[in-house]
Amino acid sequence: MVTMPLLEMRGISKGFPGVKALDNVSLTIGRGEVVALCGENGAGKSTLMKILGGVHQPDVGEILIDGQPVKIHGVTDSMKFGIAFIHQELNVLGNLDVAANVFLGREPENALGLIDSKKIHADTAPFIQRLGLEISTRTRLDNLSIAQQQMVEIAKALSLNSRLIIMDEPTSSLTLTETKRLLELIRELRGQGVSIAYISHRLGEIDECADRIVVLRDGKNAGELSRAESSHDKLVSLMVGREIKSFYVEPKGSKTPGYFKVRNSSSSLHPGKKVSFDAARGEILGFAGLVGAGRSEMAKAISGLEDSPTQEIFLDGQKLSVSKPRDAIDQGIYLAPENRRAEGLVVEMTVRENISLPSLENFSRFGLINRAHEKKIAAEQVKSLNVKTPTTETRVLNLSGGNQQKVVLGKWLAMTPKVMILDEPTRGIDVGAKAEIYRLMRELADGGAVILMISSDMEEILNVSDRIAVMHEGEISGVLERADCSEENVMNLAVGKKISAAKPAVNN
Amino acid sequence: MKKEIGIFALLVVLCGVTGFENPRFFSHENLINTANLIGLFGIFSIGVGLVIITGGIDLSIGSMIALNGMLLVLALTEWHWAWPLAAAFVLAVTMLLGLGHGLLITRFKMQPFIVTLCGLLLYRGIARFIANDTTKGFGGAENFKALQSLASGNFLGLPMPFVILIVISAVMWVVLHRSVYGRYLFAIGRNEEATRFSGINTRWVVAGAYIIAGLLTGVSGILFAFYTNSVTPSTQGNSYELNGIAAAVLGGCSLRGGEGSILGILIGTALLLVLQNLVNLLGIPSSLNYAVMGAVVLLGVLADQMFQARSAKKLACQPK
Numbered sequence: 001m002v003t004m005p006l007l008e009m010r011g012i013s014k015g016f017p018g019v020k021a022l023d024n025v026s027l028t029i030g031r032g033e034v035v036a037l038c039g040e041n042g043a044g045k046s047t048l049m050k051i052l053g054g055v056h057q058p059d060v061g062e063i064l065i066d067g068q069p070v071k072i073h074g075v076t077d078s079m080k081f082g083i084a085f086i087h088q089e090l091n092v093l094g095n096l097d098v099a100a101n102v103f104l105g106r107e108p109e110n111a112l113g114l115i116d117s118k119k120i121h122a123d124t125a126p127f128i129q130r131l132g133l134e135i136s137t138r139t140r141l142d143n144l145s146i147a148q149q150q151m152v153e154i155a156k157a158l159s160l161n162s163r164l165i166i167m168d169e170p171t172s173s174l175t176l177t178e179t180k181r182l183l184e185l186i187r188e189l190r191g192q193g194v195s196i197a198y199i200s201h202r203l204g205e206i207d208e209c210a211d212r213i214v215v216l217r218d219g220k221n222a223g224e225l226s227r228a229e230s231s232h233d234k235l236v237s238l239m240v241g242r243e244i245k246s247f248y249v250e251p252k253g254s255k256t257p258g259y260f261k262v263r264n265s266s267s268s269l270h271p272g273k274k275v276s277f278d279a280a281r282g283e284i285l286g287f288a289g290l291v292g293a294g295r296s297e298m299a300k301a302i303s304g305l306e307d308s309p310t311q312e313i314f315l316d317g318q319k320l321s322v323s324k325p326r327d328a329i330d331q332g333i334y335l336a337p338e339n340r341r342a343e344g345l346v347v348e349m350t351v352r353e354n355i356s357l358p359s360l361e362n363f364s365r366f367g368l369i370n371r372a373h374e375k376k377i378a379a380e381q382v383k384s385l386n387v388k389t390p391t392t393e394t395r396v397l398n399l400s401g402g403n404q405q406k407v408v409l410g411k412w413l414a415m416t417p418k419v420m421i422l423d424e425p426t427r428g429i430d431v432g433a434k435a436e437i438y439r440l441m442r443e444l445a446d447g448g449a450v451i452l453m454i455s456s457d458m459e460e461i462l463n464v465s466d467r468i469a470v471m472h473e474g475e476i477s478g479v480l481e482r483a484d485c486s487e488e489n490v491m492n493l494a495v496g497k498k499i500s501a502a503k504p505a506v507n508n
Numbered sequence: 509m510k511k512e513i514g515i516f517a518l519l520v521v522l523c524g525v526t527g528f529e530n531p532r533f534f535s536h537e538n539l540i541n542t543a544n545l546i547g548l549f550g551i552f553s554i555g556v557g558l559v560i561i562t563g564g565i566d567l568s569i570g571s572m573i574a575l576n577g578m579l580l581v582l583a584l585t586e587w588h589w590a591w592p593l594a595a596a597f598v599l600a601v602t603m604l605l606g607l608g609h610g611l612l613i614t615r616f617k618m619q620p621f622i623v624t625l626c627g628l629l630l631y632r633g634i635a636r637f638i639a640n641d642t643t644k645g646f647g648g649a650e651n652f653k654a655l656q657s658l659a660s661g662n663f664l665g666l667p668m669p670f671v672i673l674i675v676i677s678a679v680m681w682v683v684l685h686r687s688v689y690g691r692y693l694f695a696i697g698r699n700e701e702a703t704r705f706s707g708i709n710t711r712w713v714v715a716g717a718y719i720i721a722g723l724l725t726g727v728s729g730i731l732f733a734f735y736t737n738s739v740t741p742s743t744q745g746n747s748y749e750l751n752g753i754a755a756a757v758l759g760g761c762s763l764r765g766g767e768g769s770i771l772g773i774l775i776g777t778a779l780l781l782v783l784q785n786l787v788n789l790l791g792i793p794s795s796l797n798y799a800v801m802g803a804v805v806l807l808g809v810l811a812d813q814m815f816q817a818r819s820a821k822k823l824a825c826q827p828k
Contacts, residue, residue, distance in 0.1 A: 303705075305704070305705065324709070325704060325705065325706075325707040325708075326707045326708075326709065328707075329706075329707035330707075335705065337705055342699070342701055342702065343701050343702050343705045344702060344705065345699070345702055346695050346698045346699040346702050346703065346766075347698075347699070348698045348699075348766060349694070349695065349698060353691065353695070357691075357695060357703070357706045357708070358706040358707050358708075360688045360691060360692075361688055364687075364688045367687045367688050367689060368682070368686050368687050368688070369686060369687065369688055369691060371686075411706065
């Protein structure tokens with residue numbers, strides 16, 4: 001007997017004004033099967049999942065659960081059919097405890113009509129244990145790490161008896177070990193018969209956890225790969241319809257070692273720990289490490305965004321005093337921060353206004369903006385970075401993630417960086433835009449800039465960096481030369497192990 | 509621009525209806541009188557608008573007007589200061605109060621609502637205390653005739669407050685819509701963190717908005733003192749901050765920050781004053797004055813919200 005799949009979506013089409021988001025897409029997910037959904041941004045993954053989640057209704061097509069045709073009109077319907085959606089931006093309430101979050105919206109009442117607090121804690125505990133979380137159900141969510149908060153969402157899904165959990169880019173803010181733990185958990189859930197739909201740009205993770213990979217391209221099914229036949233090259237070529245080779249590019253420009261030096265940089269995250277390193281002009285120095293290793297904090301301290309009284313910075317032999325963001329910017333040290341939308345962009349403003357924001361004073365007279373000059377600079381950056389936007393007057397929130405990141409870069413490239421720090425430069429960005437950003441970083445380095453790239457994406461850190469500095473708990477545990485850059489070496493240093501290939505961060 | 513056109517149309521309709529029902533609306537006297545009031549209220553409303561654009565609020569306006577008016581009366585009639593000194597002094601006082609608000613908000617991370625609410629209580633109390641809670645008038649005004657005519661005279665047949673409002677609006681339009689500082693105000697109102705990451709000293713930009721609000725309130729305060737010709741510390745300027753906030757919001761400022769325009773604030777102020785005028789001229793019981801204002805602001809903002817929700821929906825339907 002052929003077992004009936006848990007979920008079948010047949011011939012789903014969905015149009016939005018001006019765009020056909022999904023065109024005759026089919027998807028089958030079996031019981032206890034982990035299906036990865038791949039494709040560039042705009043390929044239709046999110047729309048397809050939103051149809052399952054009850055956010056959108058399909059124009060054409062049918063959905064079968066356990067072989068029965070169903071209509072999913074809203075989130076409640078979706079929950080009723082045992083579908084849980086874990087969004088990239090977690091939907092948790094930081095001011096409530098674990099149990100309150102798990103039972104949000106369906107709190108059991110006691111005899112007085114008040115929340116039966118005893119019951120929700122008792123009922124939450126088993127799920128927390130099942131996920132291997134060692135926390136109390138009374139912990140407030142904002143005291144948990146992102147990974148733990150995500151686990152709480154999974155606990156909530158399990159408590160709702162969900163049979164299918166949709167995870168949209170679940171690892172985008174997780175550390176390497178947290179990611180490993182999540183992937184293990186996915187395997188455990190699969191063993192317990194829970195099905196998972198897994199959306200990710202990270203091919204390594206997909207390899208590790210997916211039973212089957214469904215690739216969408218331009219709103220259509222582009223192909224499927226079973227676990228056995230999957231390979232990066234095949235996957236990527238299905239996604240973009242062309243081959244992408246291993247993408248490390250040798251630097252062309254000359255290098256000036258010791259051009260940029262940082263000594264004794266510290267942060268409030270790891271009091272007492274100091275970071276020192278040298279970076280060459282013309283190189284891309286990658287910063288690997290677990291999230292929480294203090295890489296972003298180091299970047300902020302170098303950029304004058306966080307206090308670091310002990311820090312000394314030397315650029316081209318000159319000692320700089322950086323105590324506020326403007327000090328760093330005036331010296332050509334720029335940061336493209338980790339959190340694009342919160343820290344990198346004023347998304348409600350136009351592309352032009354965002355690009356000119358840090359440099360406005362350079363082309364204003366008597367405090368008045370030279371609008372012609374401003375427009376010219378914005379247009380130049382849009383052109384040279386190939387930002388896909390209708391005009392420079394488009395608000396940034398209407399652009400895709402990759403194009404938003406290009407706008408962040410445009411802000412700084414308009415002012416010719418000497419040291420460009422990029423914190424997670426391609427998080428949530430599709431494969432095509434990623435390649436453009438890598439090319440751009442290489443061009444900047446070849447043009448004589450220092451590039452510091454913080455990344456938690458192993459593939460990226462290994463393929464883009466000329467050298468890799470690995471951080472562990474607020475310190476650099478070692479620096480790897482290009483020849484020694486391997487996943488194993490990076491991972492070992494990231495967890496604090498000593499390895500012989502690693503060089504010290506500073507030669508004294 | 510759409511917002512401004514919308515409320516401007518509403519203003520025109522209201523003027524038309526009022527004038528049609530009671531031709532006295534278009535009489536020279538009534539127009540001059542309304543223009544005078546628009547001048548008086550418009551000046552501080554621009555200040556409130558600026559603060560609202562940063563995502564803040566200023567509740568202390570009315571009390572500042574009382575304190576500043578009372579200090580002006582005392583300086584001129586009891587301390588016998590020369591009028592330029594007295595005027596400079598009261599303007600300096602309100603600017604310093606604005607600076608105080610700005611520092612408490614940016615350095616000590618206090619909420620603007622709390623800081624300026626305390627200001628509202630504090631300055632009203634001080635104004636009443638220094639005057640022994642009595643009304644003080646300007647009297648003969650021998651030594652400060654020049655200031656008096658500057659504040660309550662005419663220029664080319666227009667009341668001075670209206671003329672001053674036009675000048676201030678022109679300057680503030682340039683500041684808000686054409687200067688680097690104005691751009692920073694909008695950027696901070698939208699996303700203070702991203703603005704700080706762009707190397708902008710957001711603390712001083714925000715504090716600056718409160719200082720400008722203090723200055724404009726000071727100017728209004730002087731004009732109001734001469735308009736009433738005496739200052740009763742317990743009632744002078746009472747609840748004017750709410751007029752200012754209503755005008756700014758009606759004119760398109762969002763209390764979330766990052767949105768608003770000088771033109772909108774001006775039209776918003778005019779609309780509120782025409783409404784009061786309408787209540788008088790159409791024989792609506794004046795007890796309903798505030799109710800009419802409240803209803804119009806509510807409907808205005810609701811209409812705008814619905815309009816925005818509709819255009820946002822259109823955008824959201826296009827997948828990224």
